[in-house]
Amino acid sequence: MRGEDDLDLPTYADVAAAHDRIRPYIHDTPILTSQTFNAMTGAELFFKCENFQKAGAFKARGASNAVFSLSDEQASKGVATHSSGNHGLSLSYAAGRRGIPCKVVVPRTAPEAKKAAMRGYGAEVIECEPSTTSREAVFKEVVESTGAEFVHPYNDPRVIAGQGTCAKEMFEELGPLDALIAPIGGGGMVSGSCLTLSHLAPSTKIYAAEPEQADDAYQSFRTGQIVAYDAPTTIADGLKVPLKERTWHFVRSYVTDVLLASEQEIIDAMYLTWQRMKIVMEPSCAVPLAAILRNRAVFEGKRVGVVITGGNVDLDKLPWMKS
Structure with missing residues (x-):
């Protein structure tokens, strides 16, 4: 693995420049709340709806x-x-x-x-x-x-800086949060969030949420080195890829914890979100809510940003449909 001096890591100045560069091509997506989910979790949740983003995803x-x-x-x-x-x-x-x-x-x-x-x-x-x-x-x-x-899906300084604009918009609208949680696969969104919030709101705790059946980031976080699975099987198809050097730097340096959810917990959280919030989201995006529901004590009484990362769903293969 290369030393950190060789990683060409983006800075917050790159996030600010990226935001100016991409404004004509993206949406400043809405932030929604749900009294139902607040009651279920004991937290005040703010859902950043990147499922409404151009091309249907934060990417x-x-x-x-x-x-x-x-x-x-x-x-x-x-x-x-x-x-x-x-x-x-x-x-x-x-x-x-x-x-x-x-x-x-x-x-x-x-x-x-x-x-x-x-x-x-x-x-x-x-x-x-x-x-x-x-x-x-x-x-x-x-x-x-x-x-x-x-253009690497996540291990690219230009991509990480661009993803950091999501947390920047949340901070500009909501001010400092107690915590932010986002799904983690390769780690681009989590890395961008770390980059932005370590500059704008360093007291905000950052959590990554991951499927139990693709828990390479969880294992990496606990062993102190990148663990990579070649072909994990999970309904959260966007979270199957491993961390790389740049994203591992941000996860290791800034993430408070990586939290897991089972396949059924992911499906249940996705179903609940569709049912209660009336919005379309992918299974990968349900992992943070599933992790919050599983770890209520971690988030109870706190203001928590939740990134809903995408809405590109195959409507003919919804996970609760009977085959």
């Missing part, structure tokens, strides 16, 4: 920052990435707004709704087997044959 922030940071010469060759769905979708959106080519390597098991939406934005979708090893091998071939600019 439009990081992708737009990366795309619009490129020089004209770099942009002319297009961009490429590998993604389980939302980053590829968001990069497709951003590339379309700039009018440049985009290629996305996607696991063949990714939701069809996400793959169709990528194509709708003009991207070329290249399918691979559902493992990190296959994804990275196929992607290497794509980049070598096209010369496209690689």
